[in-house]
Amino acid sequence: MKKILVHLSIVLYLMLIAVTGVAIAYQTEASLTAAGKIYVSNVTYVPRVFFTDDVGTVTYEVANGDTDQGVVVNHATFSDTNIRLISGSYDSSSNIGPGRQSSAGTIPTIRTYTFSVIADATEGTYYPTFSLSFRDAEGLFYRGMVQVDNTPLVVTILSKPDAFTQGSKKTITVQVANPRKNDVKNVLLEVTGSSFDATPSETFIGSLASGAKTTADIAVTPYQPTTLGLTVNYDNGDNPHKVTMEFPIVFGPDKKQAEPIISNIQVKSTAGIYHITGDVTNAGLENANSVVVTSLLPAVPEDPYKSYVVGVLKPDDFGSFEVTFSTDNGATIPVQLSYKDVDGNVITSRQDVKISSNAVSSQTSDLPLLPIIAGIIIVGAFVGGWFFYLRKKK
Amino acid sequence: MKRSFTDLVLRPTAFFAGLMGEKESVKIPALILLVSGIIGAATAYVVSGPSAKMMAGLMPGIETIIIITAVPVALIGVYIFWVIWTGVFYGLSYLFKGNGTFKRTLEVVGYGSLPQILGSLITLVISMLYIPRVVAPQLTNAAAENPQMIQDAVNALKNNPAMMEYNQIVSIVSILFIVWSANYWIFGLKYARNISLRDAAVCVCVPVVGMILIVMYTLIVM
Incomplete structure (x- = not known):
């Protein structure tokens, strides 16, 4: 009878293996000791800190500190309700072999387990669980910290x-x-x-x-x-x-920029050509490079000074200029000042110069006095000459 | 013809007195005025340049029309003024009971215009010096519908400093040479109309001074 029971138990055991495919662990004192020397040596989250909805990976390095005996891992998985696993678990058996002894000490054997996760969580600190099931011992549970932070650059x-x-x-x-x-x-x-x-x-x-x-x-x-x-x-x-x-x-005046200003203006007119002479002073705080003075419409620049290059004007520096032009409209002429800043940008400004009161008055008054006087002299000489001639003839 | 232009210039009394003994002829006076007119036409060609340039944008071809018109007008104008001066002198001398033919008066006025040749030459030289300096405003098609724009442009051209100086100088030159001619006209009119020298002087001086006053007034109001 006893023999029959032994055979029956062997048959049942084999049937169990056949049905489950899992060998029943043989927990021994040694296997429990070996499992006790298995530990998580490192955890790496990529990225290290998640944004909400970021997808990343977490890698666990599991080390075997025992130099004599390896362990068989049946199952490895990652679990948390906020940092969700989106890849599969490790369901097949694997072996973590024994570490080795060296002169520097014990070198453990390391096996890595990597999982893909999504940070399905608001900002905060979370502690997902990593678990290992040993064939010949109980399991290993490890809780590591990971943070979700939505602070942008x-x-x-x-x-x-x-x-x-x-x-x-x-x-x-x-x-x-x-x-x-x-x-x-x-x-x-x-x-x-x-x-x-x-x-x-x-x-x-x-x-x-x-x-x-x-x-x-x-x-x-x-x-x-x-x-x-x-x-x-x-x-x-x-x-x-x-x-x-x-x-x-927004466009606006540059408080530091160079500011060439015309002063000491003198206008002369010679045979229909106006000559404007004056000084250009840089009233700004930056250099004005390649300062050029010229006249604008309705003035028509004429030689010899269609344009006058003053050159570089440092702040508070000044230079003289002369421009020549003709015009049909003798009232006010716009004079253009252009210069380049340090970047080579050409900046222009205009300043109106009255030429009527200056030039015309300097040359002639409102009445053309000279021809009138000449005309009167000629008429006087003509009439007077004949008057005296006729009187003399009498 | 026994008398020369030197006689006219230096001895006008003798020249015109001698002329009365000859048959009336306006050929030589007409030639004198032709020379003066040709030089005047050349001056008109130069002077019309700025106006033609100003109007060029107003209508295609107007530039050529202005220049082509200015030249014959200047040439013909000399003869028209010849007749006008003669008519005025003839009419005024009529008040002093003058009795000579119109043709004879025309003849002496023509001879008396000899200084105008020199005057025209000087005017031409002045024109060639000054007119190129005149910058004429350019009218566009838009001005055709806006007479004010044309008026403004004409004013701008007149008020151009070079043009103003030119007008003043030319006015003085023309006054000077008219007075020179007037002296000959007085002597010529005396013989042509058979009046006294005093009466002839009055007949010439009144319209000549009047014309000079008009020229000076034009200078003032311009």
Whole structure:
């Protein structure tokens, strides 16, 4: 009878193996000791800190500190309600072999388990569970911390000109800072918008470490008041994110710019050609390069000084000029001053010069006195001469 | 003809007295005025340049029309003024009981216009010096519908400093040479109309001074 029972139990055991396919563990003192030396040596989240809805990976490094005996792992999985697993568990058996002894000490054997996860959670700190099931022992449960933080990169205008002027190139300096607890990569600063030229339109910054900041200079030439868009694209792990800011470009006077002013004006007219002489003084705070003075319509520039190049004028410096022109309309003539700033932008200004009161009065009064006097003398001589001639003949 | 132009210039009394003994002929006076007219036409060609340029944008071809018109008008104008001056002198001398033919008066006035040749030459030289400096405003098609624009452009041309100086100088030159001619006209009229020198002087001086006053008035109001 006893023999029959032994055979029956063997048959049942084999049937159980056949049905479940799982060998029943043989928990021994040694296997329990070996399982006790299995530990999670490192956990790596990529990205290290998630945004909400970011997809990433978590890698667990499981080490076997026992140099004598390996362990067989039946099952490895990751579980949490907020940081959800989107890849499968490790369901097949695997072996973590024994570590080895070296002169430096015990070198454990490490096996990694990687899971894909999604941060289906709001901002906060979470503790997902990693679990291992050993064939010959109980399981291993490990809870590691991971954070979800939605703080984006910060874009700021570090420096900008006092004012923009039409067609004038000005440089703005943009700072991109990373206030997050993890590094971001593939940071790309992009300029968007219309009615201006921006150089460069894209700036590749690359990786930006946690707490780090970097700057980028952008030369902007606006053609009308507009809004300049700054977009910073970056990857948190493999998840693309972006942050944008708008920078209004408003035209206005540049408080520091060079300001050439004409003074000490003298107007002369010779045979229909007007000569305007005077001084140009730079009343601004920056250099005025290549200052050129010329007359505008209705004046028609004439030789020898159709235009007069004064040259460089430093702040508070002055230079003399002379322009020559003819005009059909002897009232007020616009005189154009043009100069270049440090970027080579040509800036022009106009100043009206009265020529009627100066030039005409200096040459002739309202009445053409000279020809009238000459005419009177001629008539007087003619009539008087004949009068005396006739009287003498009498 | 025994008398020369030197006699006319230096001894006008003798010249015209001798002329009375000859047959009336206006051939030589007409030639004198032709020379003066040709030079005057050349001057008109130069002077009409700015006006033609100003009007060029107003109508295609008007530039050529202005210049082509100005030249014959200047040439013919000399003869028209010859007749007008003669008519005035003839009419005024009639008040002093003058009795000579119109043709004879025409003849002496023609001879008396000899200084106008020199006057025309000087005017031509002045024109060639001054007119190129005149910058004429350009009229466009739009001006055709706006007479004010044309008026403004004409005023601008007149008020151009170079044009103003030119007008003043030319006026003085013309006054000077008219007076020179007037002296000959007085002597010539005396014999042509058989009146006293005093009466002839009155007949010539009144219209000549009147014309000079008109020229000076034009200068003032311009």
